[in-house]
Amino acid sequence: MRRRGGARRARMGRRGRGLAWLAVMALGGCGGGSDRPPVPEAAPVVAPNGTVGTLLPSIDPSGVIAPAADPKLPGFDAWPFVFDARNHTIDGRTCAVVVEREGALVRELSATASADACVAAWDGRDASGAWLSPGVVTVRATVEDVSGGALAVAEATVEVVRLGIERIELDPVTPGDRSALLYSRMAGRSDGFYELASDRFSWRMGADAGDGAGAVVLELADGTPRELPAPWDDPLSPPLDAASPDGVERDTYNLPTAWSAGARLDVSATLSSDIAGVPGGGDPTTVEVRVVPPAGTEATADAGFAHGATVVVRTVASPVPAVGKIDWALEWSFEARRPGGEWVAVPGSLTTTHRLYGLVDTPIFDYSAVPHRAWVDVVDIVAGWVDGASADPGDVAGRIVEGVYWELGLRYDRVSGASFYTSYPSGWEGAVFDLTDFQVRGDGSTINCSDAGSIVSAYANMVGVDLRYHILQHGSASGFDLNYIQAIGWEGFTETPFTSGRGGFRYHAVVGPPDGSFFDATLALDGDGTPTSLPATLLLAQGMPADDYLRALSSEWTYITTRVDEKVRIR
């Protein structure tokens, strides 16, 4: 067992003999603001054998020895200890590095000697392979001659800490830019709605009831670091926990959030230094630690690390510039220093990933009660269709029409043209869309125009595009004829889309924004300018002026009247 440096120092002074002793405390001795630590004036430079030299904690490409580190920090590889030996003849000699706590050997490290440095790395574990608990340790490097005699010694005092994040809240810089989301089938149940309020923590770590005594936010009961939660992938249900008051996982989770495109975010991270059995037990005691704002963010206030403290960073630009789905990664790193010293990077970092959905704007409905929210599964579909290409309402609505027409596997009811998912309680007003059933195709994949209108408008409303449904009817007759169309899910243009060979619609439903243009996913028009004859050029109505649309739809277009201008109600 090696003795502690202080005792050796006293003995050396008494003896007046020559073990070159440089007890350079890395935490106190690495400051000064220069690239290289200064050689302390009091440092003895004469070794027993007369060799002149120093052995100092060094600066190396990664910086001076970090005064603190958390070996359990995700991304922690090793704690590098590089002792500068440029003033010391080290060639041909060996060096040894040990870690001690309160005079007791914790670990002998594998060290290498080069021309100008003694280098070792520590994984934070003791000789038995167990994690060393947080606290101060001494790292001692010794240059030895061929016979094992010590030529020079240096020490660094560093602190094992525990650095982590308990929860993260994402807030809009501009109020209202974050929207609530809704899961529609919690635990697989129809009508099993679960709202993610716009002010709810989206990312959290915590001990589960089943983890056992001693489990804490950052660690399981046996001290194993708790894994960071990945974004929750099920778009229909939140993660479940039977022990939770509402049946939803509330200990460790990572839930999606929805944002108006272009929103900037304030990210509030509540810090934790929990160790198994001791909440907050890994808080720094002799060093200062601060959070380094993740790339693309800047701190809005003091970013000092302390158990339970909250650090707020603000995005420099919007991470959600358009409609889409983004898994936004934030790399949280840390710096440490002795009081008054220079900040040194702490090895390792933790990366939290946040699923952000970009919307055109806040969801827009005519009703306020649940389920009139942005449904996760719907937003996920639309985000995939738009894929970050635009935040323009017209573009996004047009992409929704394309998606519904081409990509959902839907087919027009060529037998009756009857709706499967849309009901009208009274007249044509108040259309109710059974979105819950539609999302799982509970009644199959056959639809009619009311359904297509409901799908397009409900999807659009949820991502903040104002689309309402309209009913087109002949002003005086019981129906109107059709030009060449291609119904959703069917091949080829025809004037008589029904299996009976009949053509014409008694009514037709389309959707559109307040500007009066039409969007339609029920059918494709013949867009070649002569819709009454073949050949046909496929044209989807994606913001067509009403007259252009009607002219392409029917030869009786001048008789067609447009009724109803309201959003569908969903259930």
Next chain:
Amino acid sequence: MTRLVTILSLTVGALWVTAACASAQPLVSRIAAPGLVLTEVRAPDDVPLPVRLVFARSAQARAEVRIDVLVTASEAEALSRAEALESRAALGLPALEGIGARAWGHRTMVVLARGPVAAEVRVLAGAHDAVAIARALDAELAAGTGRAATAPRLRVDGDAQGERPLAVRFDGDVVASWLSADGAGYARSTERGWVVARTGPGAIVVRALAVTPDLRVHELTLTR
């Protein structure tokens, strides 16, 4: 939504009883589709929308037939509702003779009115005949809808302000229900029935549409 698989997993063979005998049973037990079991009774979320009965080959199988039933206050209202249902098909449905007071449809879709009831039979999958199902339904309706069930009462247990949702119960025989809530909470269906989740302090107005075995819809409200 309430699944009635256990109590209503009856094939038409078991349910195909005579009208005279059947009228003693509640309407929900007298409606069937041959070879299929009733897997779900779905309450409407508004009035006057119909109650939906869903039939499939088994509880886990996809729906093959659905029958929407709207029990109204009068024959005239039922006929009006049936006409409205028929008009929602973009292609007009042919009239059917011998079913109900009026009926329209074909093998995959039938709309009919009989007494105070408007109904719609839809074949969603499989080789089922909507006309045959509609005829059988009509025979059941001709036997009457039965005595009107007592309107249930709505109860919301507890007044917790925390994360635990408030349990919703009905006093009375309810085969399906739909809940919505306005104010500081919202309603959702769970395996233990409907609950109301609080989203903040303040009053919650709970509105329920409860379907009794006679397939009538009762609108109930309660402020918590």
